[in-house]
Amino acid sequence: MWIDPALSGCFPLRQTRVHEVCGPGAAAFCALAAASGTGPVLWVVESHRTERLNPVGLAPLLPPERVLMVRTGSQTDSLAVAEEALKDGAAPFVAIEISAPLDLREGRRLQLAARAGGTTGLCLIPEGMGSNAAETRWRAAPLFDPTGAMDSTLMRWEIIKNKEGTIRAWHVRWTPETGGLHVVSPVAERPGSQDAPG
C-alpha cells in the first residue's frame, strides 16, 4: 500500500497507541488504517448492531481474509476483549466499535495494553464521544466529487485531536487498482475549477 507522503507523521497511525475516529467514513478509515499494516485484524463489534460490515465491499480496501470478527454481548465485553488482544500482540491491529463514551480509566487501560503488546488500536466512536486518553482523533467523511469517476472514493480526513502534533485536514482518494492513497487538493482550489479564486 502506497501512502502519500503529505500524510506522513499522522497516517499510518502511530503504533503502540490507541486512536479514535468518528464520522460517516469511519469504517473506511479504519479499513485503510488496518490495511497499512500486516497480519490479522481483530474487529470487535457488539452483536446487537444491525449495521454490518460487508466483506465484499471491504475487499478493495482490506483483504477480508485478514479480518477476525469478534461479536460481544456488551461494551464491557468489547473493551475486555480489546484489552486482551492489544496486550497479546498476536493481532497487530485491533478495531473496536464503541457505542457509549469511554471514561479516562478505560481509555488509559487500552493505551497501556497497546503499549505492552506493541499493537495499534482504533476505536470507532459516535460523534462527540471521544476519550481524553486517545492519541489522535479523526473525523472521516465521504465527499462529493463533481469531476470524479463513478466509483470515486474521495474523502475528507480531519485530525481533530493530536497529542503529538497539530490538527489538520486532508482530502484523500483511495485507488484500489494501484493500492495507493493520494492526497488531493480541495475541489474549489483546483486550477480550472469554476469556484477557484483568482
Next chain:
Amino acid sequence: MWFPRLPSDRVLRTRPVDGPFALTQTLANTQRLYDLNRAAEQQGLHRGMSYADARAFCPDLISHPARPDLDARFLAALRRWATRYCPWVGIDGADGLVLDVTGATHLWGGTAAMLDDMCARAARAGLDLRLGQGATRGAAWARAHHGEPDAPLATLPVAALRLDEATVTGLQRLGLRRIGDLDATPRAPLTRRFGPQVLLRLDQALGRVSEPLNPQGEPPHFGLRMTFPEPIGLVGDVMAATERLLIPLCDKLRLHEAGARRLMLTLRRVDQGSQQIELRLAAPMREAPRILPLFERGVAEVDAGFGIDQIRIEAVQVEPLPVQQIGTGAAGQTPGRVEDLMTRIGTRIGLENVQRFLPADSHIPERAFSIASAAYSTAESGWASVNPRPLRLFPPEAIGASGNTPPERFRWRRVSFITGRATGPERIAPEWWLDDDAWRSGIRDYWRVETRQGRRLWLFHTPQNPGWFVQGEFA
C-alpha cells in the same frame, strides 16, 4: 459367549420388571418387537412381530424403545469385562464375544471351571449367557448358538455354520440337516451349487482353514487425576498441580498424534462438591506450556471452599494432529499465537463469537458471504465482485420517494440529501429456490447514489411493489 437377550437384559438391569417385557423399534412406519424377555416369549410373542399384535396377545406387556447404540456400548463394556479371563477378546456380531483362552484356562482350574465362573458371574449380573467352547472359532460359535458347550460338532444343525438363511434352507431341502451330513457329501457339487461360502465355513468350524480373531484394543483415554494428602486452595498451587497433570497428558497426546480441542478440569473439594472448568481451544493443541496459561482465567474464578483435594483433567474432545515440519521462513509470526488469542477471547465471550468471513456464491448482497466460527474454518480469498458493493450493509430503510429513477432529494435518518450523481440500475432478482422474507417484494433495481452532502448510499427500487429503500453505504 453369546448374549441372546442383550438389549432387553441391558434395560432390565437398570429397571427390573416382573412379567413380560419387550423393546420396540420403529421399522417402515410400524413398531415392531426388537427384543423381549423370557416371560414375554412364554406368552407366545416373538421378535419382529408388530407391537400392536403383541399387545393383543399380552395386554400387560411393558415396552421400552430400543437403543442399538447403547447396546453396542454395553457390549463394549462387556468386552472389557471379559478381558479378566484372557487378554484376547474380540466382538462377534451385535451380541457376542470371542475369547481366545489358549493358555489361560489353567489359571481358572480348567476349562469347565472357567465356563462355570462365566455363567455364575453373568447370572449375577442379570444377563442371559450361552457359552460354547471349541478348538476353532466356528466350532465355539456353533455350540454357543445351537447346542451345549461341548456337544459333538457333527450332530449340530447346518444353521450352526454361520450361513445365511437361503443357503440353510437349500441345504435342508437336499436332506443335509446336520454338519456331519454336510461333511460326508462330495465337495465339488456343493461348491458348484452354493458357492465357496458353505465349505469355507465348514472348514473353519472343523479347523482345516484358520480364522483369525481380532482382539480390539482399548481406545486411548486422555484423562489424569491427582489426589492430595492435604487440601489446597491457592491459585498458584492449583496451577502447579494442573501443570503436573498437563505434561503427562500432552505426552500421551503426542504419542497418539492427537491434539486436544476441549479440556475439562474438575476440581473436587473437601466437602465433595466439585467444580468444572471447561477450556475450548481454537485449534487442536498439545503443548503444555501453551495450554497452561489459558486455564488461568478459569482457575481464578473457582471457589475453593475448604480446599481442593483432588483434581482431574480430561481431554473431552480430541482431534488428530499429525506431527508437522515447522516452517523455515516466510511466516514472520510464531504459528499458533492467533489461535491462543482466540482461545483466550473465547473463554470470555464464547468461541463461536470469534468469526471469519467466507465467500459464498450468490448475487444477493446479504448472501455473498457467510460467517463461520474462526476456530473451525480457514481463511479463504476470492472476493471478486463485478459491481462495487457497499462497505456497510443494514436492513433496508424506506425513504419516501416514487418513480423509476432515484429521487432528486430525499430524507434518510432525519437528514436531507440532494442527489449529485446516480449510477445504475443494477437489477437483482430474488433467488426463487430460497424463501427469504426480505425479498418478498420482488426484483430490486440497485442504484449507487452520490449525494451533494458527500455520503454515497446504496438505494434500491422495487418496481413490482413500488418503493425506495436505503440498504448500504459505500466507502
